[in-house]
Amino acid sequence: MKYYFRLGFVLLVITVVASGILAYLNSITKPIIDENNRIAKEEARLHVLPEAVSFDSIFVYNDENVYQGKNDAGDVVGYTFVASQYGYSSDVKTMVGVLPDFKINKISIIEQKETPGLGANCEKPEFLQRFDNLSEQGLLVDKDGGGLKSITGATMTTRAIAYSIKDGLEELKEKVDEEK
Amino acid sequence: MGLKTFPGGIHPHDFKEFSKDMPIENLPLPKKVVIPVSQHIGAPSKPIVKKGDEVLTGQKIAEPGGFVSIPMHASISGKITKIARFPHPTGAMVMGIEITGNGEDKWVELVDDEKYLDLPVEEMKSRISEAGICGMGGAGFPTHVKISPPKDKPIDTVILNGVECEPYLTADYRIMMEQADDILAGLKILLKIVNAEKGIIGIEANKPEAIKKMKALVKNEPNIKVIGLKLKYPQGAEKQLIYAATKRKVPNKGGLPMEVKVIVQNVGTAIAIYEAVRFKKPLIDRVITVSGKIVNKPKNIKARIGTLFFDLLDFCEGTKEEIGKIISGGPLMGFAISTLETPLTKGSSGLILLNKKDAQKDEESTCLRCGRCVDICPMNLVPSLIANSVRYDDWDSAEKYGVMDCMKCGSCAYVCPSHIKLIQWIDIGKLKVDEKNRK
Amino acid sequence: MSIILYSIATLGILGLIYGIGLAFASKKFHVEVDPKIEEINEVLPGVNCGACGLPGCSAYAEAIVTRNEEINKCAPGGDAAVKVIAKILGIKASTKERQIAVIHCQSGGYDNTFLRYNYQGICTCKAAVLITQGPNLCNYGCVFQNDCIAACKFDAIHLDKNGMRIIDKEKCTGCGACVKACPRNLIELVPISKQVHILCSSHDKGAEAKKRCGNKTACIGCGLCVKKCPVEAIEMQDNLAVIDYEKCVSCGQCASVCPTKSIVDPIAEKRGTAFIIEENCIGCTICKKKCPVDAIEGEVKKVHKVDPEKCIGCEICVNVCPKKTIEIR
Amino acid sequence: MKLMKEFTKGFIKENPVFVMALGLCPTLAVTTSVENAIGMGFAATFVLVFSNIFISLIKNFIPAKVRIPAYIVVIASFVTIIDMVMHAFVPALHKNLGLFIPLIVVNCIILGRAEAFAGKNNVIRSIFDGLGMGIGFTIAIIVIGAIREILGAGQLLGFDVLPQTYKPVLVAILAPGAFLVMGLLMGLMNLKKK
Amino acid sequence: MTDVYAVSAAPHIKQRISVPSVMWQVVLALTPALLASIYFFGTKSLWLTLYGIISAVITEAVIQKIRKIPITVTDGSAVVTGMLVAFNINVSAPWWIPVVGSVFAIAIGKQIFGGLGFNIFNPALLARAFLVASWPTIMTSGWTPTRLGSISGLNSSIIPSTAIKAQNLITSATPLNVAQQLRDKVFTSGFADNLAESQAIANTIFDKLADFGTIQNLFWGNVGGVIGEVSAAALLIGAAFLAYRHIIEWRIPISYIGTVFVLTYFFGGINGLFSASILLPVFHIFAGGLILGAFFMATDMVTSPVTKKGRIYFGVGCGILTVVIRMVGGYPEGVSYSILLMNIAVPLIDRYTIPKPFGEKRIKK
Amino acid sequence: MEFVSKIFAMAIVAIFVQNFVLMRFLGLCPYIGVSKKLDSALGMGMAVIFVMTMASTFTWLIQSYLLVPLKLEFLQTIAFILTIASLVQLVEIIIQKTAPALYKALGMFLPLITTNCAVLGVAILNINEEYSFIEAILNGFFAGLGFTLVLILMAGIREKLDKSEIPASMKGMPIAMIVAGCMALAFLGFSGLKI
């Protein structure tokens, strides 16, 4: 019996040492990771709405905060939200920057696992630019009779992006109008 | 006429036109015969003569080598000149007794029991066994064994096999045309011996005259029926014939006809039985078809057992072209042999000669898995998978796919577009699986 | 800080529970196994990667011991594992002399076989023999469809330019696969030191045998070799001389008298006298024990000597010497 | 000399991927680009080397019965370390490799075999062994990654290396392409060996 | 010896059939479909087919040369494969598509497994899967109208010319594409200004798909599609020839097509179970590659089961998968994938459908 | 009803669309290693289903009731692999003694599973995808099923390949990879499947 306790004890020692080291390292890296994540989000927002200097969360949409961006003067210069919809093989998450007149300022893809070379091309600037200055009406994919040129061979991805933004815009408009 | 048949099978061209209408001719007495001691399935017979002995036609020259065995008789009168290994129609070299004839054809004494049907069953059996009769349809199973089923296996049907489904062969056909009465007599004897109530004579549809003739003959025999069978190879195979005639399936894995209360005998065997029972005549001759495109005069010949094949061929006036291949038996199941110095045995039903062109080798290519062999296998096996398993030494699979159930009818190899020598592979498989199981 | 404590506690407890649990279970549910399996199992890396094709290390260990699985299949264990396993198994590996295959037939080439017919079947000896007992006139000789070559996993059998099957002494491992494969039973495993072989298997009578042999090297059963053999190693069995390798001393006497050259002595040409190089001899006495004609003398741990008078040049000592210090001169 | 052999054997002769076909999951999963392959190779090598060092240091204190669990804990710890470090300092790469970073545990249990196997080597040899195996693994996945990236995207390390007219064979970076490229490479290795 | 006769195992006579004769007859049987394609799409189909055949044959010869085994390109199996690779390609594809496809089919699909008879997957279909995954745009869009000017087989006058989107759809997509898109909610909502109207248009189109006129178009070949599938009539002529010559057997095609018929009858509509007209299953049979697949590709003997029962399971499996992919899958057409997927299962099907030998069941009593 | 259809969709995705082996590259070593014989493949498959379900269950519990409350998510890897390894060994030891027949059929495959990415993979994926307890268990089960399916199919194919003339250099591992690639190509047919 004693032998078995010794086995247990050896394992205990190893795990204790290991976990101690890990916990310590975690305490160092965790803040960095959190900070990274925060900065990443912040940068993403800034990227789609560069005029803003500060962001206030105004409501929650799809588990993500919707922010109101203000400039130095405190004027509302736009909003940002995260749109998400299932494309071809994954949820495609888009960060959308919207101007006060509810035209899109800029978008960026923050998460997608679409097929490399097809759907994954949605991260290319050529494609993202197509959304600049689009209003809700403009968000109709060419295959569906609209004017938004889709990614070659990846209509489904394009649709996911366009229509998730469209839904988000509607929601935003409603909420903002409500507040007014 | 809804012809009866079995599932599977093939339709080769039958080539019977060469010899179909040639009446049976008697071969002049040969100068020399060789009687192999192994003309049947079972233990080889034991010679009881020595070199130099004088023998009479019909004299016993070899004793049965066991219960599943038969005696052999001299087929001509003369002198024993050699006891040695001779070529055999199966291709092997087998012990044989050579008799050089004196041209007299002096017979042992025969009898004539007109009331042969009233003889006691035991007497009939012993006469059959003494006459050295074994199956003449090919397999050569000793007949006296076949007709003595164990007590607990009653027989209710005797089937006479007049199918002759192999191409070229017409010997059985001619027998049926010329000796129908004897066949019927043989059948009646058989029915009595095994105490069966029903007799069936199965004939393939490509012999309408034979069917007509036999039908007319049995008109007054309520318990004997003649049935026409669909033209399909291997209609004559025992299990397939039994199925076609009675819808009974003989169990596989070595199941015997008697398990479905049937015995099957060749029509030729029936005549031999009749002659043995009535006249005590030993089996010393049989009818054989000598045929082939290149044979000058294809014929059906009644010849003494032990006659060398080239005597037979001489009688048919030789060949038009160079011989490419010699086949003893039918072209689908027969054996290719390497020499014409091979003797006629009790089971040889044909001698077929092919020219060089038809004997050309066709190369095996890989199996296409086309499944043609599977579709036609009358035993419902998967020949392609069997052959493939054997090729790659997988005996267990070969056994699982049923090598042992294959009757080697050759249908599968006949239809294979890849020319795979399926039967040869299966042969090796049988050997190996046997070897494996004996261990 | 609390995180560190928590984590230490959590993992520690997990580790403790698992450790004790396993230890307890393994005692409670202990099952006996072959110690050799255990031993090999210890040697194997225990990472259960499946590279051996078996489900896990212990399964492989079991397969090695009970089913003679090859020992070089463990990828993570690498060469090192192979060595150790070999050692464990080695205890029972025999110390018998290496055996190699010999084909007892000198026919079977393109030009030295008489054919009975033109064989058109599948290319395996087994099948060729099944049909009409083989295409060659000799009913005992090689049917040259090369089943033996196909059976040899070590690439040890080759065709020479004449179409004859030649066994590569270096490569042959004596596995016996070819022996089983040959349907004519022409192949036999013999100790590698034996050099003189009868290369015929025909039981045909003298003249017949020679007539049928395409190479004219059939044993005609004349019995000269039987008389000549100094150690009575040859016996006539149904018209065929058969060498008993237990007794044979590879002296080559039989070959010298064989009228048909069916007994072959490959070293006849260069047969000389053995000579022990003194510097290397450690006096192990092996050669002395093995010499069939007692031509070697010497004491344990002392240099041995060959008596050139007695020596018949059989080269047995050359083959058995552990220091490889015997030469033929 | 011996050390050198210990070191280089993993490159080709006992290459864990091509020859032994171990650690296949990351090999195929992360080789859609050379960049990922390098990241993964580095991470795995790190874990291999450090766990080798560690285990050869403590091997004498560990009873045979708990050898494997102890080993697992050590490896898992180093994996967690590299996971955290990568997450903190190269978040993009961390994201790309995703699930397969924690899975290095499984992989290294297999690759870091010298230790588990009798645990008989000293620290220096262990380092070389781990380094050799790690580099062998890295080489393999970089080769596969390069082939797949060039074929499937016309790029190498993100730069276009093939003319614009080249229409990438997309499958190469999809799942089937991974298997096919791997199979063909292994076949090629076999051919070379002979 | 005096006379050296030939000796071999029985049987000594053989049916006059060989691998080359089988393969060349398949080529012959595929010719009407090729002619139909040339008629409907122009000579480019011929060229693409030739590229496919030639590269397949060259690849086979080169590989056999490298492997130092006999070169067997004259047996025609590579020709069949090359032809079928090209038959699976859109006429608008560039020349190198059939070439790359054929090389892949022969090298990876066939020779790597040991050549004719050993491959697990249908080489032509494997090549198609490879091409679709590699160049999806080329392989799945850009359909060419037939010489009668139709792609979907529908007449555009059936819907108001104001519904531009709907008009676009039926003039630029194959029937199965149309069917798939109609099932796609996002898409159909945009046919007209309001939802109800859109729905109405969608329903009109869908009804027209299963209309007798469309089916006639499908049957004769007045629809867009890959080279080989255009004319069901031409394919059926070839299939009838092969069936007559006992080269293909009824089990696979019939069970395949039968399954598709039954399933599309039950589940084929867009408004739930049993909503379809009896013509819909007929539409599904003649649309897309089903006839080509069922008669010429699922029947590839090398990659289908050898047992009789197995062939039925194989056909049914193909049918189910085809319908699943057509109805809920990401692709409008599922024939090629369904056959490939069933190819995977062939060894197991064979294994579990070995027939009982004659007489296996011991008779009762 | 909705729950049932959700489960059904999950099953289809885990088995076909995102097959663990062919699409996610998990569990490849045993997939290549243990697919030489159908019998082994069947045993292995069953064992994997069992262990993946168990592992999903226990790791989910540990994550939710131990790691998350104590904010110890960073110990995930180490805790999971320990749990799995011990669990497997425990089960093995127990059934070896108590159910020798079952052990003969499955038990011998159990150790192989510890070092199988698929098991650790499914445990981590369950957490990443934020599955509920029931979903996690089902996901483990279906993923195992998907693994078993392709393993058995592969074994069937490889048994057939044993009897063919594959070029020498492609024999064994390489051809297995090629077959896997072809299977993956065929499985692309399921991509985009929506239930």
Ligand SMILES: Cc1cc2nc3c(=O)[nH]c(=O)nc-3n(C[C@H](O)[C@H](O)[C@H](O)COP(=O)(O)O)c2cc1C
């Ligand atoms: C391997 C593979 C990956 C694919 N990946 C995507 C993708 O990432 N995004 C997408 O929208 N469609 C993807 N598709 C779908 C096809 O490209 C499909 O043809 C497309 O959805 C419809 O074509 P279109 O975009 O030209 O209308 C993929 C198809 C395959 C075979």
Ligand SMILES: Cc1cc2nc3c(=O)[nH]c(=O)nc-3n(C[C@H](O)[C@H](O)[C@H](O)COP(=O)(O)O)c2cc1C
């Ligand atoms: C070992 C053995 C025993 C046999 N025993 C009997 C038997 O007792 N009764 C019988 O009717 N047939 C018996 N037969 C004969 C077979 O059923 C069959 O008639 C013979 O094998 C020839 O048939 P075939 O030419 O169709 O192959 C036996 C056959 C063999 C091989």
Ligand SMILES: Cc1cc2nc3c(=O)[nH]c(=O)nc-3n(C[C@H](O)[C@H](O)[C@H](O)COP(=O)(O)O)c2cc1C
């Ligand atoms: C494929 C095959 C075909 C056969 N064809 C015939 C035939 O046409 N005629 C015949 O009498 N026996 C034929 N037999 C032999 C029979 O199966 C059976 O052995 C014979 O009819 C029994 O009668 P027997 O003992 O009098 O010879 C054939 C056997 C096989 C295996």
Ligand SMILES: Cc1cc2nc3c(=O)[nH]c(=O)nc-3n(C[C@H](O)[C@H](O)[C@H](O)CO)c2cc1C
């Ligand atoms: C009826 C029939 C159908 C065939 N179908 C195909 C096919 O779909 N794809 C293909 O590559 N080869 C096909 N072949 C040709 C041949 O079987 C093919 O090259 C083999 O699959 C290669 O081993 C077919 C042959 C026949 C006789």
Ligand code: SF4
């Ligand atoms: S497998 Fe046997 S029984 Fe079946 S067709 Fe071939 S030879 Fe005849």
Ligand code: SF4
């Ligand atoms: S007939 Fe020939 S090619 Fe066809 S499956 Fe049978 S053995 Fe193979």
Ligand code: SF4
């Ligand atoms: S099979 Fe074995 S015994 Fe025969 S030659 Fe080869 S290695 Fe030697």
Ligand code: SF4
């Ligand atoms: S196996 Fe025997 S018969 Fe065949 S080639 Fe070898 S030695 Fe000759």
Ligand code: FES
């Ligand atoms: S199972 Fe071996 S690395 Fe995944």
